[in-house]
Amino acid sequence: MVQKTIDYQIKSTWHSIFRMYNQVAAKYGTSQAVGYFLLTIDKEGTPATSIAPLMGMEATGMSRIIKSLEDKKLIYRKQDExxxxxxxIFLTPEGVEKRKIAKKVVEGFNELILEEIPQSKLTVFFEVMESINKTVEKYKKEN
Known part of the structure; x- marks a missing residue:
């Protein structure tokens, strides 16, 4: 029963992707979470307060992550002028390099998906995912 639920399929697929990204990231001495964080940082810097929502996280855990990435010399903080x-939050030169790797990995995986799955199916997939997100919001309001 559990394996036939929609949320199980989404979670199971995400965990497969997560593990794959972590396996690749480990070869570069990093993790999926670090790569994803670095991908959210713009060249002009990204306001610290906007990073958590971009990553789908709560702001409470963000300070620890930012401190950790500063300690690893991947990012630095600067007051807005x-x-x-x-x-x-800005990327250091090493952060820029790790971001390039993360971007290449994500783009490569997405290219593979585009090669393997017809565009017509992907269009329906995105429509379904959008509908699921709307349904989640509706459910949260009602419960």
């Missing part, structure tokens, strides 16, 4: 209340 226009709005002194805002802190922006």
């Amino acid at each position: 226009k709005d002194k209340r805002m802190v922006r």
